Amino acid sequence: MKIERIKQFLNDGESLTxxxxxxxxxxxxxxxxxxxxxxxxxxxxxxxxxEDKGGIVGIEPEAIQKIKKEFxxxxxxxxxxxxxxxxxVVEVEIDGKLVLxxxxxxxxxxxxxxxxxxxxxxxxxxxxxxxxxxxxxxYMRKQGTYTExxxxxxxxxxxLKTELLIKVRKMAxxxxxxxxxKSMDDLELLKSAGLYLKDLQxxxxxxxxxxxxIFGSEELIHAALSHYRTDAILRRVNxxxxxxxxxxxxxxxxxxxxxxxxxxxxxxxxxxxEGDRRISLRDKIFREVISNLLIHREFANPFPxxxxxxxxxxxxxxxxxxxxxxxxxxxxxSPFPKNPTIAKFFKExxxxxxxxxxVRNITKYNKIYSGAAPTFIEGDVFKTIIPLSQQASxxxxxxxxxxxxxxxxxxxxxxxxxxFCKIPRSRNEIQCFxxxxxxxxxxxxxxxxxxxxxxxxxxxxDKPTSSNQKYYCEKNLSINQ
Numbered sequence: 168m169k170i171e172r173i174k175q176f177l178n179d180g181e182s183l184t185x186x187x188x189x190x191x192x193x194x195x196x197x198x199x200x201x202x203x204x205x206x207x208x209x210x211x212x213x214x215x216x217x218e219d220k221g222g223i224v225g226i227e228p229e230a231i232q233k234i235k236k237e238f239x240x241x242x243x244x245x246x247x248x249x250x251x252x253x254x255x256v257v258e259v260e261i262d263g264k265l266v267l268x269x270x271x272x273x274x275x276x277x278x279x280x281x282x283x284x285x286x287x288x289x290x291x292x293x294x295x296x297x298x299x300x301x302x303x304x305x306y307m308r309k310q311g312t313y314t315e316x317x318x319x320x321x322x323x324x325x326x327l328k329t330e331l332l333i334k335v336r337k338m339a340x341x342x343x344x345x346x347x348x349k350s351m352d353d354l355e356l357l358k359s360a361g362l363y364l365k366d367l368q369x370x371x372x373x374x375x376x377x378x379x380x381i382f383g384s385e386e387l388i389h390a391a392l393s394h395y396r397t398d399a400i401l402r403r404v405n406x407x408x409x410x411x412x413x414x415x416x417x418x419x420x421x422x423x424x425x426x427x428x429x430x431x432x433x434x435x436x437x438x439x440x441e442g443d444r445r446i447s448l449r450d451k452i453f454r455e456v457i458s459n460l461l462i463h464r465e466f467a468n469p470f471p472x473x474x475x476x477x478x479x480x481x482x483x484x485x486x487x488x489x490x491x492x493x494x495x496x497x498x499x500x501s502p503f504p505k506n507p508t509i510a511k512f513f514k515e516x517x518x519x520x521x522x523x524x525x526v527r528n529i530t531k532y533n534k535i536y537s538g539a540a541p542t543f544i545e546g547d548v549f550k551t552i553i554p555l556s557q558q559a560s561x562x563x564x565x566x567x568x569x570x571x572x573x574x575x576x577x578x579x580x581x582x583x584x585x586x587f588c589k590i591p592r593s594r595n596e597i598q599c600f601x602x603x604x605x606x607x608x609x610x611x612x613x614x615x616x617x618x619x620x621x622x623x624x625x626x627x628x629d630k631p632t633s634s635n636q637k638y639y640c641e642k643n644l645s646i647n648q
Contacts, residue, residue: 169499173259173268176212177221183287184211189218190267192230194237199247200292202271203280206252207305208287210273210503216266225264234267249279250361253514255521275313275507276361277305306367314467315377315506318366319391322374324353327382331420332356338516346515357382360515361508376466377509381419388418394469397422397460399429401476419461419509423518426457426474433476434555439535439620448536453481454518455525456551460485462513463505463549470548480554487549495543497530529553535620538612556612584617591626591637614638 176185184205188195198215205211215234216226226234235256241247242254257268277284283296286305295301310316332353339346348356357363362378365371379391388395401411413429415422427450436449460472460483468486475482488505504510513519520528526543529551533541539554587600598609617623618638626637 170259170261172499173214173261173266176214177217177223180221181219183289184209185214186211186292187214187217187219187221189224190215190226190234191224192227194234194241197292198238199241199280200283200285200294201287202242202254202269203248203278203283204285204287204292205271206274206276206278207285208273211271211287213269213271214266215269216264223261223264223266226267228265231258231265231267238267238269247281249282250276250359252278253511253521270502272502272504272507275309275316275504276364277302277309303367310364310366313506313508314465315375315380315508316364317376318364318371318373319376319379320371320373322379322383322387322391324374326384326387327353327374327378328384328418329353331382331418334420335516338518342515342517348515360512362512375508377506377512380466381509381512383418385417389416392466394471395466397426397472397474399426399474401429401433403476403478422461423457426460427453429474430457430476430481434481440622448532451532452529452536452553455529456481456483456553458513458519459483459525459551462509462519463487465505478555480552483551483553484548487545487547489546489549492546493544495526495545497526497543500526502526535616538616538619556616581617581622584613585622585640588623588638588640591639593637597638 177187179185181187186201186205188198188201190198194215198213201211201213205213216224218224235258238256239254243251245251252274254269254271257270259266259268279296283294284302284305285292286295286301287293295305310318336346336348336356339348347359351359354363357374357378360378362375362381363373364375376391379387380395383391395416397415399413399415400409402409404410411429411433413425415425417425430449430453434449434453436447439446439448457474460474464472464485465488466486470486472485473483510519514521519525529541533539533553537554537556539556541554542550542552544550544552584597584601587597592600594606594610594614597614598606601609601613603609603613614623618625623638623640625631626639627633627635630636
């Protein structure tokens with residue numbers, strides 16, 4: 168979040184969705200009551216190091232790490248917050264003082280702090296544990312608002328895919344070796360993940376729609392949600408219909424794998440070094456795109472989710488419970504979870520990061536992948552548009568040109584360019600080496616992405632357009648390293 172936006176919060180003061188805590192050298196005792204109330208109501212913004220009236224007192228530098236660690240640990244302790252909920256802490260310096268900022272999304276579940284249920288009213292947190300009407304109303308509101316919480320009392324555990332429950336335990340253990348799911352049986356795991364609930368008003372209990380969508384067989388999913396499907400389409404030559412298609416109607420975990428396979432089949436994978444580690448730009452981008460497509464959709468809406476690969480872009484859309492309209496600014500937006508329980512589950516097994524990181528990561532890596540920023544459009548249908556360069560949109564693997572010439576996949580050509588530039592080279596030398604006629608294409612589609620990705624350096628960095636400019640690579644590379 169931008170400093171200007173944070174200062175605006177501080178100037179406006181505490182409210183239904185904003186809370187200040189001094190926490191100068193330790194966490195205030197009531198911090199988690201506010202977190203619980205935000206989770207139970209509309210979400211909110213929590214600032215540590217700020218007094219009640221918005222004045223910045225700051226957190227003592229030597230206490231920063233201790234406070235951050237204690238906050239994250241407590242949020243993962245079911246004795247403190249139940250069900251547990253992952254929140255990230257952002258360190259911000261304002262006017263020379265350190266402040267910790269935590270965005271708390273609205274949860275689809277009812278949470279307790281130290282065994283008590285808190286709700287938010289204006290700028291206060293209220294214990295409503297013993298008020299049966301308010302507690303019942305909160306449960307009804309949560310289950311009515313979030314489709315993922317719909318209970319199916321007649322769905323049987325035997326209709327879930329046992330192999331996926333085993334796989335999920337392994338994935339969660341890979342994320343955290345002491346993960347509690349390791350020692351739980353299947354029903355305990357579902358309850359812990361919020362995928363098996365009890366309706367306090369009707370007395371019904373059972374697997375939720377979220378649990379069915381994550382673990383269910385295809386037959387169970389379509390008995391619960393007949394319109395559910397995700398369409399993956401390649402449309403480059405046959406623009407009226409498609410060149411390839413995968414009609415996906417399986418659970419979310421298997422849908423994720425099939426969508427990633429579809430993307431891998433039809434998009435090149437650019438070479439990129441992040442620090443000293445080679446990463447897949449394509450996988451970095453589409454891991455986020457596909458996760459967002461699957462977990463942040465409104466499942467009650469029959470509008471099918473789509474991922475369409477075209478010549479110059481990937482177009483993704485899904486039904487949405489909108490919290491606004493128009494184009495999203497990745498640098499200045501407040502993310503709202505559409506299915507918090509499913510999103511939290513995906514985070515536990517390492518398929519997504521913190522809320523809101525997807526938009527920022529897609530923006531960051533696509534600028535390197537194709538030299539252009541993606542577009543995110545909020546509305547009743549959420550749209551994501553990923554621009555592609557000519558190389559990124561090509562078929563994966565080597566192809567044969569019209570004269571029998573082998574066209575290398577992008578990662579191979581990038582290796583060749585970086586090797587060629589172990590000695591500083593001019594743009595014209597690189598262009599001749601690549602045998603490409605267009606000067607602007609080499610500059611915009613090849614050099615600029617490599618410079619943005621920190622793979623190529625400029626010999627005259629303060630004059631990037633100098634006629635004497637040359638480009639060089641200072642990394643030690645080997646083919647297919």
